[in-house]
Amino acid sequence: MSDNGAPRIVIVGASLAGVHAAQAIRRSGADAEIVLIGDEADHPYDRPPLSKQYLGGDWDAEKLLLRPSKDPDALGVEWRLGTDAVGLDLEARTVRTLSMDDGPDEVGFDGLVIATGARARRLPDTDGLSDVHVVRSKADADRLRAAVADRGGPIAVIGAGFIGGEVAATFRSAGHDVTMIEAAEAPLTRVLDAEAGMMIAERHRVEGVEVRLGVGVDGFEIDDHGDHQHVRGVRLADGSTVEARTVVVGIGAIPNTEWLGGSGLEIDNGVRADATCLAAPGVVVAGDVANWDHPRYGRPMRVEQWDNGVDQGGYAGRRILADLAGEPIDPFDPVPWFWSDQYDWKIQFAGIAGRGREIIHGDPAEGRFAQLYLDEGGAPCGLLAVNRPRHAIKGRQFLTSAASADEIRDALA
């Protein structure tokens, strides 16, 4: 409780989901004190441009900022930036923090929103190698930009997922020699399907990216300069070597849950929560860290996508207010949606992939098409659109209302 008796809501993670949770609480008009805790020093910024316009140098840092960061006071929260949450005590209802400037502290809460997101997965034994990069934060992107400006290419991208693909496209478009290395036989098999993955791989090849599929990374060729080491190449499992002065690793993300160890919350691929994103009484999760019981899909789901960060963040704000007021709320049941921009390809995907698929519009050979995915029972479950941005959003509407395949075919043909 705050001094004036209004409930105090603590939000941990001052990025996309956390900011939208705060915004939703403010917009509700509820009388609540909000404390927003984030370990990064900067006010919240948007991550998608980090592998696109910002990495390519087309955007400056100002352009990255999320809207509330442009006038931080207007959000009506107590910002605690540069502050790590290091522990949660559910019984005492406190979060322990460690601030860069002010040291350790403890903050009590009536409601808690956990929005600590995820961090980039790294390759083992690469900590000391300053030429091996990941892209998750602005600091990461700044380091990578500076490294490429300083050392130039060739550049090796390990992992042909969306972030790997975007980084490869950004650097290739800037004229660098780029090799993209992927252990699986085709990119994006887990998210889309092998054929769609190969179309995207082909797009990279046409642009002049060397794409190596079905081969893992064994290690690095290093030049040892005594006090520092530089990468010369990437050693692959088939015995070959890819020449590289800068390496970017895009092999997925790990939810940031370590600070919740011993708290009693269930940690399993993120923080587990029910269909209303409630992890414990008075504790709600949102964004990349949230693994909630998704009603529509009948299983726990964790979604690492921008739109979900906005949507679930806002929902979490309303959820915590409902919890404090003892009021019911509908479950969180969206059809997920994301985009990826690579070269002039705008790739968008709504829903989830299924075994069945058919092109319902356009022609992949022309780089403009929409593909419908069908689940085991033949019901529509996903829609991939390339350079057809409106199709994805319409597809999402149809998937939300559980439209039939025929309806979708007719409407989007």
Next chain:
Amino acid sequence: MKVVVDFDLCESNAVCMEIAPEVFEVRDDDFLYVLDENPAEGLHDKVRDAADRCPKQAITLEG
């Protein structure tokens, strides 16, 4: 409230139109048209939501 769209950022994906069709329309020419630059009070929540959900952060609301 005044609705301003940065057309250099907008990619015409119609996210905004899904949320606030009274104000945003992406037509068959694949361009976004702002139907109502000064939407009535009753639409403000929707328009704010549309601005939030625009993946390109292309919508600015003034006032």
